[in-house]
Amino acid sequence: xxxxxxxxxxxxxxxxxxxxxxxxxxxxxxxxxxxxxxxxxxxxxxxxxxxxxxxxxxxx
Numbered sequence: 111x112x113x114x115x116x117x118x119x120x121x122x123x124x125x126x127x128x129x130x131x132x133x134x135x136x137x138x139x140x141x142x143x144x145x146x147x148x149x150x151x152x153x154x155x156x157x158x159x160x161x162x163x164x165x166x167x168x169x170x
Contacts, residue, residue, distance in 0.1 A: 118155060118156075118157050120156040120157055121155050121156055121157060124156065135151065
């Protein structure tokens, strides 16, 4: 069953955009080990971020 994200316009736009040449992720050492060890990088929905400035900076 496909995920219905029509009510999440920013998420829809980002998922349909071309991936960036480089992705920056600020994190601590333990989290970096987990990301690389599991080969996974999780992300939240932009609409659920509690800091609107974070989203504005990400979209620059």
